[in-house]
Amino acid sequence: MVSAVASYVAERTGCQLSKQQEGRLRVAVRERLGARSEFEYLAFLKSAAGAVQLAELMAAVAVHKTSLFRDEAQLEQLSSQLLPGLLAQRPTLHVWSAGCATGEEVATLLVLLAEAGASADTTVLGTDISDAALQKAQALTFAAQAMRNVSESFREKYFRKEGEQFRLVPALKSRASFLRHNLMDRPYPLPPEGAFFDLIVCRNVLIYFTATAFEQVIDGLSERLLPGGALVLSSAEPLLQPRPLLKAVNVEQAFFYVRRGEPPFSSAAPKVPTPRPLARAITAELPVFNAEAEAVKLFELVLEWAAADAPDAQTEEGLRKALYLAPDLAAARYMLGLLLEQRGQRVEAAHEYARAVASLTSSKALQTAFFLNPERLTKACQLGLVRLGFTS
Ligand SMILES: C[S@@+](CC[C@H](N)C(=O)[O-])C[C@H]1O[C@@H](n2cnc3c(N)ncnc32)[C@H](O)[C@@H]1O
Structure with a gap:
């Protein structure tokens, strides 16, 4: 019927x-x-x-079954094998819990990241298809019954008891954000800060998917990972077919999938050195190069392309690579904002302008030869935000 x-x-x-x-x-x-x-x-x-x-x-x-510290054996591997390698590369990690249900996985990841020594700027994005689940998730507050897998020491350190409920401490809660997103829809989200994700956890979501949808989602998630970043699926849903962007890494009792080589951009972009894979099991010495100098060189190249009317896709790719290497290259961020705005990607454009303003108004912005000096660049980004209706 x-x-x-x-x-x-x-x-x-x-x-x-x-x-x-x-x-x-x-x-x-x-x-x-x-x-x-x-x-x-x-x-x-x-x-x-x-x-x-x-x-x-x-x-x-949708099936929302979830729990705090679900699959402890796998999480133990994540903490001991994966996080140290990721953190050796960058103290600030951007993590995505795709299909986060009512937030237990986000809380678990925040605790594990804090325990592993991730910086206070670390973020965890939780997404789900269900508004009702997300509404609950946002509170990051759990019934006493849900706390049964949480060790006494973690309870004391990371949760506050409020009546019969346990609330994640504000210092960790503030690192979380939530968004409704259907994994069948493109574009996939980006971290609130940072270019791509260091870690994507998508557990117990894809078991319900058709084989075709499964592969589409895996490829979409891989494209949102930094090279060397890792994808974690539940032990019940291993990748049966190798995927082009991912390399399976077997660590004791778990499989992780590590994003191969190049930064996550397609086609013939200029070559820049890329960090090696991060999982400790495969971490080797990092190549030595000056990321900021590379970023500035690349940005200069992008300006030449722009002057020569290069296609937008090439410009975008160059800008994203430069920003991957130097996130505070404000001029590149402004140009990326303009490009996205012209293309009608208003929210993403505003995000880029806001980040450029944040770099410029702190002392972090990386100076480079650009036709707008820092003061004018700040003004231009603020005007962009006003145009897009994000500030008055
Ligand atoms: C069983 S829960 C898993 C929760 C958590 N990841 C865990 O392992 O405990 C699956 C979640 O995936 C979400 N989900 C299902 N299909 C989805 C889709 N197409 N896009 C985004 N989320 C989806 C459901 O709403 C549900 O909350």
Whole structure:
């Protein structure tokens, strides 16, 4: 009776619906169908006006089962094998919990990162398809029953008891952000700070996905990793087919997937030295090069391309590479903001302008030959934010 709607919802979530999920979906559709035929309702779901109801139906089929410190054996490997290698490269890590459900995984990662010595600027982004799950996640507060896997020492150090609830301490909570995102939709998110992710954890999400959707998501996630960054899936969903961007690393009882070589950009961009893979199991000496000097050289090259009317994709790639090497190269960030704004990517553009302003108003901005001096560059970025409606 609701088979066309069920197929559409399954396609949009990437899931192969189980009998139970189909049952839940049937109930959710019946509650919303009214006098419409299934096909009228399907057309509505596909229209912009139906976006909210589509999201509700997708959430109705989602399975949110999760827990704090889920799969301790794997987390132990993550802490002992993966984090030290990542932190040896950069003290600040940007982590994404994709399919974070009600936030337990985000809290767990924040605790493990703090224990491993990650800096206070470290961030963890939690995304999920379900608004209801995210609403709960944002509180990062858990019932006493949910704390059973949390050791006494972690409870004391990282949680505050409030009545029957345990709240993650503000210092860790402030490192978390949440976003509704469907893993079947592009573009994938970027960290609130930093170019790409050091670590993406996507556990117990893809087991419900079709094989095709699984591969699409894995490739999408890999593209959001820094070279040497790692993807962690649950032990129940190993990669059966090798993926071009990933190298499987076997550490004792777990598999991690490490992003290969080049920074995450496609096509023929100029070569810059890239950091080696980070997982401790495969960490070797890092190549010695001056990242800022490389970034400035690359930026100068981008300016030449811009003067020669190079395609936007090439310019963007060059700018992103330069910013990967030197995140505080404010002129490059401003140019990237302009490019994204022209392309209609308003939120991303505003993000770049805001970061350029932050670099420029702190003492961090990297100086380089550019037609706008720092003062004018700051003004130009602020005007960009005003144009985009982000500040008054
Ligand atoms: C079983 S929970 C896993 C939670 C956590 N990662 C863990 O391992 O404990 C799966 C989560 O994936 C989310 N999910 C399912 N399909 C999704 C999609 N297409 N995009 C984003 N999230 C999705 C669900 O809403 C659910 O919260």
